[in-house]
Amino acid sequence: MAAVVDTLRAFFAPSTFVIDSENAGDVVARENLLDRAMGPGRRRKSSEKLRRGRVPAEGLALVARDRDAHVIGTVRLWDVEAGVDRDGHAVPALLLGPLAVDPAHEGKGIGGMLMRAAIEEARKRGHGAILLVGDAAYYERFGFFAERTQHLVMPGPFERNRFLALELKDGWLDGAAGILVASGRKLTLPPLQRAA
Numbered sequence: 001m002a003a004v005v006d007t008l009r010a011f012f013a014p015s016t017f018v019i020d021s022e023n024a025g026d027v028v029a030r031e032n033l034l035d036r037a038m039g040p041g042r043r044r045k046s047s048e049k050l051r052r053g054r055v056p057a058e059g060l061a062l063v064a065r066d067r068d069a070h071v072i073g074t075v076r077l078w079d080v081e082a083g084v085d086r087d088g089h090a091v092p093a094l095l096l097g098p099l100a101v102d103p104a105h106e107g108k109g110i111g112g113m114l115m116r117a118a119i120e121e122a123r124k125r126g127h128g129a130i131l132l133v134g135d136a137a138y139y140e141r142f143g144f145f146a147e148r149t150q151h152l153v154m155p156g157p158f159e160r161n162r163f164l165a166l167e168l169k170d171g172w173l174d175g176a177a178g179i180l181v182a183s184g185r186k187l188t189l190p191p192l193q194r195a196a
Helices: 002-011 024-038 040-044 046-051 110-124 136-142
Strands: 017-021 061-066 071-084 090-096 129-133 163-167 177-182
Touching: 017 110, 024 071, 046 071, 046 090, 046 129, 046 177, 061 110, 071 110, 071 129, 090 177, 110 129, 110 136, 136 163
Parallel strands: 090 129
Antiparallel strands: 017 061, 061 071, 071 090, 071 177, 129 163
């Protein structure tokens, strides 16, 4: 991840933002940004069912920061099983989302840079495919297409033409069929301490 982040920092040094790894101090800013950018219905989406109670895939939670280090963009990828292959084995993949940019910073290329950084980091970490539910016209420029998900379904309502995939390894989704299932690490909370 460091190489990708350093490359993006060097490329955008004179710019108004940098791409960085998310850290624990970004949680409140990220959630507020998502509320502003995606509205109150964001937690009812089918993708959210796969993310709930999980942590993002290792090294695949990125943010864009402005010159004052404020979070102005976010993207996270999550471990899932993309159905099963022809032999009945689970097909590991990533689910991307949400991708969001603070409305005050839209149109500056932040979303595109977050996407490219996430894709490159996922590829470097050896992942085979990334799936998402989103606007095909936007995501096709990054190589995402609906054809690769034709035999897969989301756990809940979704629009078939918005369910897209990018193979990071050729043929990764060949024969994959079935429903997406969360497979990432579960979020663990510290035990509650009871008053004596």
